[in-house]
Amino acid sequence: MYDGGKIIAGLIIGIGLLLAPFFYNAGTAAKGPDPQLTPKAKEAKQCVTTTSYMRSSHFSLLDEWRNTAVRENERYFRSPTGKIYYKSLQVTCMDCHSNKTKFCDQCHNYMSVAPFCWDCHIVPEEKK
Amino acid sequence: MGVDRREFLKIAGYAALFGLGGKAAIDILAPGQLEAAMEGVPLTEATRWSMVIRMRNCLEKVEKDGCKECISACHRVHNVPDWGNPKHEIKWIWKEAYQNSFPNHPNEFIDEGINDKPFILLCNHCLNPPCVRVCPTKATFKRPDGIVAMDMHRCIGCRFCMAGCPYGSRSFNWGSPRKAPKELNPDFPTNRDFPERSKGVVEKCNFCVELVAKGQLPVCVETCDKIKVHALNFGDLDDPESNVRRLLRKHYSVRRKPALGTEPNIFYII
Numbered sequence: 001m002y003d004g005g006k007i008i009a010g011l012i013i014g015i016g017l018l019l020a021p022f023f024y025n026a027g028t029a030a031k032g033p034d035p036q037l038t039p040k041a042k043e044a045k046q047c048v049t050t051t052s053y054m055r056s057s058h059f060s061l062l063d064e065w066r067n068t069a070v071r072e073n074e075r076y077f078r079s080p081t082g083k084i085y086y087k088s089l090q091v092t093c094m095d096c097h098s099n100k101t102k103f104c105d106q107c108h109n110y111m112s113v114a115p116f117c118w119d120c121h122i123v124p125e126e127k128k
Numbered sequence: 129m130g131v132d133r134r135e136f137l138k139i140a141g142y143a144a145l146f147g148l149g150g151k152a153a154i155d156i157l158a159p160g161q162l163e164a165a166m167e168g169v170p171l172t173e174a175t176r177w178s179m180v181i182r183m184r185n186c187l188e189k190v191e192k193d194g195c196k197e198c199i200s201a202c203h204r205v206h207n208v209p210d211w212g213n214p215k216h217e218i219k220w221i222w223k224e225a226y227q228n229s230f231p232n233h234p235n236e237f238i239d240e241g242i243n244d245k246p247f248i249l250l251c252n253h254c255l256n257p258p259c260v261r262v263c264p265t266k267a268t269f270k271r272p273d274g275i276v277a278m279d280m281h282r283c284i285g286c287r288f289c290m291a292g293c294p295y296g297s298r299s300f301n302w303g304s305p306r307k308a309p310k311e312l313n314p315d316f317p318t319n320r321d322f323p324e325r326s327k328g329v330v331e332k333c334n335f336c337v338e339l340v341a342k343g344q345l346p347v348c349v350e351t352c353d354k355i356k357v358h359a360l361n362f363g364d365l366d367d368p369e370s371n372v373r374r375l376l377r378k379h380y381s382v383r384r385k386p387a388l389g390t391e392p393n394i395f396y397i398i
Contacts, residue, residue: 066281070277070279070281071269071277071279073271073273073337073341075341090320090321090322090323091321116326119304119326119327120280120323120324120325120326121323121324122207122317122320122323122324124320
């Protein structure tokens with residue numbers, strides 16, 4: 001191999017540069033999302049449906065709500081427990097979850113999703 | 129020991145009484161709510177919502193004190209901003225001179241006063257709406273109760289509907305309402321229970337679908353009734369005994385540009 005020493009040195013430097021970010025960030029793993037419940041949400045114990053469903057598929061529920069409420073004018077939702085809810089992100093969801101930055105944004109930022117709900121829907125005012 | 133016949137009948141009787149009482153109690157405490165939830169249908173039922181505007185009542189009040197209560201109430205409830213620029217104006221309900229509102233009623237010898245009188249205009253919620261036909265995403269649609277509604281989630285801002293509407297009832301959001309001048313909209317958003325719109329969508333009067341679904345009147349009508357002018361009348365055109373049909377039977381009325389065949393559902397008694 002001609003110029004073996006240079007090539008190997010170059011390779012080591014190159015791979016080192018490539019891996020530098022991993023070494024640089026080693027041990028400082030990004031914090032996992034930690035959504036907080038407001039006292040009101042805690043008191044309610046259960047959301048409009050089971051917690052596990054809300055955690056995994058709240059967007060499907062919201063999508064269905066907006067379609068049925070806006071397009072089919074079905075504005076009430078009956079939860080599995082039999083309670084009746086008015087289908088509204090802004091009025092019903094954000095009434096309990098009035099802490100958007102500590103509840104919604106926690107996971108959305110972590111997962112790098114940017115739902116455009118808030119382009120039109122008004123975020124509740126949060127006390128610092 | 130089992131239950132004898134007499135005991136069984138007593139238990140059955142009490143159970144039936146309790147069952148009836150339970151349902152009745154719910155009906156008294158929250159009338160209509162149970163049914164609404166079970167059916168998942170609107171609380172009010174109509175097949176052709178419409179409005180009859182008695183312009184004499186309106187103009188009388190306007191001449192007295194320049195009333196524009198219905199307009200400000202509508203804009204407050206629906207978070208409609210004031211841009212201070214007529215080119216960016218968002219129109220849900222607005223005023224326009226008679227001669228511009230009814231260009232197909234030319235009459236050289238018409239009462240000279242009337243040409244410049246401000247008429248109340250809003251979306252006509254046409255029976256045959258051209259805006260619905262041209263919308264490529266079905267963001268605008270005709271509901272079974274006659275209201276031409278908009279699904280803002282689907283609007284892509286192509287503005288075909290604005291070209292299609294012969295009444296100028298649709299407005300384009302050139303900017304987010306949140307960016308509207310603060311000095312003209314000091315406490316915007318004025319209704320935190322109603323969404324705003326985003327930049328790049330078209331909007332218009334929605335005949336207060338969110339209130340009608342709760343069995344309430346549109347906010348312009350309610351406001352007009354509150355100041356005892358009763359110029360705006362909201363009702364079902366398909367019900368022969370409704371308030372609007374009674375008014376239309378009693379008075380001669382006109383609609384805007386009827387020759388276009390859009391069948392507007394807003395009637396003017398002049």
